[in-house]
Amino acid sequence: MGQSTARTEKESSVEELKNRREWWFVAEKTRSKRLDYLRKGVWKKGAIGGNYAPGIKIDLTFPQLFIDKWQEHEGEAIMLQKAHALAHVLDNIPIFITDNSQIMGYIGSAPHNIVWHWQGISMVNEEIYNEEGIIPEPEEESLEILANLNDYWGGRTAVDKLARVLDPEDAVKFMSGAIGWGTPTSAATYSTKDFDYIFKGFEAILAEVEERMEETEEKLQGNPSPEILPLYDKLPRWEAMQIVLEAGIRYAERYARLARTLAEHFESDPERREELLRIAETCERVPAKPPRNLQESLQFDHFVQVLSRYETFEGAWPHRPDYIHGPYYDKDVNQDKRLSKEEALDLVGEHLIRTHEVGIFAPKWAREGLQGITGTWVWTMGGVKPDGSDACNDMTVAYMQAARLVRVSNPTFGFRWHPKVKDEVMRECFECIRHGLGYPSMRNDPVLVANTVHWYGHPVEEARTWVHQACMSPCPTTKYGCQPMRMASATANCAKMIEYALHDGYDPVVNMQMGPKTGDPREFKDFEDLFGAWVKQMEWLRNILVRTVNLGRVKDPEFFGRPFLSAIYERAVETGTDACDPSNGDRGNAWVTGFTWVENADSLAAIKKFVYDEKKYTMDEVLDALNANWVGYEEMRLDFVKNAPKWGNDDDYVDDLMVRCLREVSRHSKENRCPSNNTWPLLPENVSGNIHYANLVGALPNGRRLGDALYDGGISPGPGLDKKGPTAVLKSCGKFDHVTDGRAFLLNQRLSPTQLSGEKGYQLWKAYMKTWADLGLDHVQFNMVDDATLRAAQKDPEKYQEVIVRVAGYSAHFVDISRKTQDNIIQRTVQGLG
Amino acid sequence: MSRRDKWKSARDAMMAPLGKTKGVKTRESVPEVCCGKCEMWFENAYSSEGRGTCRVLKMGSEIHSDKPTYVLEGDAGLISYFNMDASHCSYFSKMELIDTDGTECSDPLFRRALRQMKKFNE
Amino acid sequence: MQPGALVTEIQRFAVNDGPGFRTNVFLKGCPLSCRWCHNPETIAPYPEIYWKRRSCVQCGACLDACPRDAVNAPIHPVEAQKEESTYHKIFRERCDLCMKCVDACRYGALEIVGTELTVNEILDEVERDRPFYDNSGGGMTVSGGEPTAHPEFLAQLIEGARSRGIHICLDTNGYCQWDVLGPLVQSVDMVLYDLKHLDSARHAEMVGAGNELILENLAGILRAGKEIWLRQPIVPDYNDSWEYHVKAAEFLGQLPGRIQRIDLLPFHTWCEDKYSWLGLDWSLRAAEPMDPSMVEILAEAYQARGFAVTAGGSGFEDNAVRGGCRHAP
């Protein structure tokens, strides 16, 4: 049935398809044959709800190659041991060149494989063993291999090692999974990369390493003094960097060799033969030497991304590709006219596809929280140059156009809006949103630059280079601004703050005394007592996460080790340190990701109004109702849902409480210090943690029951609870300061597609965005698919395979997410037709 | 017992199976009556390799022997595994398996140790 | 105390009722009774009761609270919610709107529609969206019902908005004596003016009154040189023929002044729920909503005569005349 429909779609004209807003079919009809082939060739790597798609298998070649050399080098410095093992993988892992493709590099030995990073947490390794469907055939043999690998790595992974040095109470509470996410290791991480440095080429970096080593060896001839002693540890680190950089060059050469072999012995089509020779030349050139044209710069970039993902699970993709590749595009397309716009678009489109196809095994909690995708790969577009002038270029436009042609759910874009952005670029952003991609999300550049300066003291010129470190948090891409490791492992399930304040710190869901004992709420004499308890629970929750992640960060060079990342980090190359070593000049870019945050303001407001101001209910009644999960208290629950003030309605009663909570957190953020002695601001956002935590957060005074989805996140009002429309939502969100009251604040808006059709739609959106900027908000993202389409997609998923929705911080194909999340998205208030 | 010592036993229980050679056999063994099939057992949300907490019993309880001991007071719940033998536990209460194809999230009773538990679907 | 008026809703983020982002203030009470009326709750000049069948759990608390036996006995909620169900909670003929049932309802199924608000209460709410007006040339649109049915209150509301520097649209059906309407029109920034049918008899048939006064007033406004957008609801089998619009365009072209824009508003059925919440039958319930592309064809009749026309009346069309926004003095 799906197929017969598809045939009719194909018979329709592009104009008709546009009128029906069937954007996937529009894309299919308007993109090049090459992009069409490559796009349809991608294996879906994100999980569907909780499971991987049929045909996706875990790559067992990679860990087996790795362990061969790893065990051979047992006892050497960890970075060196790892470098040997990685080099062995890069020299021997099967590689492949897909028909029609021009950009090389994949993590794993076949396109349908996802890689497994086994050095992070052995619990995750066990999870893979238990997982259905992803074990390669023959299953029995693979299970044997897996069991042996797991037996070896059990107790030897980064988190296993960390758990032994953590305070045991902290370890148990952290790993209860109730108070937040976190993998305090760079084994599951993400890192900003400075391409100004990297594009010097690996050979240039190798020369620099060589120079440093010689210099150091000279010094080591002196008497072993406290100044000289640390130098002994530096040499093996530099050696490790050399090994991986050289292996990276050889890895590229393997592609060059294969491309030449294909051109000479296999390919009969002269055009493709040309392409293969160009691929060979490209891979011989980069990453060894600096790129000279667009294909080389994209290829260099992708090799770096692939190599870092052989080293570790990089769950995000901090990047600013329009800025990095713009000059090469300009040279090839505008100046030398070596490439036509269409040819350039093919390369750009493939860059998106090559990124989209990367698959890394994620544990269940991450799959639930990031439904339908591999990681939060938010690429940064637009923005300003270090001197403050507009940085948008033709590549910005090319990426937006390519995104509409290939329609991948990952990577997505975050656009750095500023007052000098040209109308033509704004229109490109709008077209992507109108085509229902859910991206770019819009970021307020002046606000975020100020914010980056405020929290970490980056110089303003450096702050202006920022990219999204993950979904939301800006990080400079400079020598001392680059962030090597995911400090956001401090991810708080914030709804627990109010839950614990109401339960004397006890967590009935996991049957454990978690937070401090802040007293029986029945004894509280006024709202201030309750608020005081909330503050204590908030501080406790942040403290335990922050100190765990801080310890993980300090210990990472000892427990994990990053030879490749260190080799592309200028400050690590210069000092012979691990990139993650906080002592090498890192200014810090830590933040606590705040899941399920808004429930606090709504719950506090409900109690303040009903218990303390109006005395409509006693605290006893409220606690009884909560302990009963509202069962038997339905009338009362509805009263709390409907009649208590709710965030997002431009209502000062609750909005003031939100501001007050944020200010308490901000105060505390300055007391929490990261290993680079910088602050830990809060960043409210949810990805799809609101679904993951549904069964971990008990009943709350906003009327929520255990098991109900939490709010969809950041500072978005509860679904259906913003009764006054989008202007009121923006007004509420504008009541606090997006520079000093936190790190960044995620806001979802669903707008009606009919409202935004035509030129009038653009004018409306532009006026809306202008006001959004005036109000000083730092973020907003849009869902533009109507309810009818989403409901139809639930009924007939086959026909709607390609409908993309914005989940929260990222986009996903609607059919890939669980029913519960789907319902939650439909429930998000559609901002009306006016 | 110091605070650290008290929590150490919980931490050790949590990390216990790591670093031990288990092979295929230990991993594949799922007793007919086991924690993973009990409604009192709550799968840990940090990982999904089959670790969980008991909603009733506290740390210090001992259920996988002929003469179980039950501790009902304390700060931390008993940490156990989906394939821990629960045939002697008097708090065992068999749960309904709801989500059988694994595409649904956040089902409180969702068995995450999917492959091994699958044989109990029938 | 300031005088108040009954308001059914203050709707922010309205984008089809004048230029830019607007806040619509719906005053309750209207002298006409158009059969297609999309805001049936604004017709009666007194508070009414909404019964929202989907929220009702049929607990019977309203029945116990009612002193006049004007509440229908509970039936199974599923029965009551069925598409074809004619069940309604309130017997309108027995109800004296004492609102005791609304007080008794804990599920939000019974609701009062029509709240008395003062000029300042309204304007405080309107003013909340000032940043949006500034960036879009928007402001307040006073609508209804028929706002001119409350001439004194309306004059004060306009005066208040003016002193706060808010752009004001008067959305009127024009069924009002000129000596009342004229000064009101003069005091606002622009007028949204309804035209339903040129033939008075056909007008009376669907609207409940002839059109003479309305057409006269239209000419009056044009003579006064006030900015005006003419809005024509297009209703199937009533005023949706090509011939009719050719004639209408000719007529409008001969009026003594310029109409800045004509909005053709396709008939839709989104208001269906409101009729059922009020317990009213709606004669057009079965009618099909119009395909907006039909309206685009009719627009050509006006374009041929040089009018700026929109389908749907967006405040963000290219040719939308911007009201501009003044800041408070």
Add this chain to the structure above:
Amino acid sequence: MATCKDCKGFFAREDDQDRGDCVMRVTDPRQAYYKAVPVEADKDASKCSSFRKR
């Protein structure tokens, strides 16, 4: 004994004739590609299912 170097899919490396790439055409349900696996020239290929005599 058949070895890798006797196979049509074997391409020796220029810098080292004892080693080379085993190049294979693969068509999976979604895409077609050429795959290269590094092998020793003298590796036993008697059990290789994709061995094609040169």
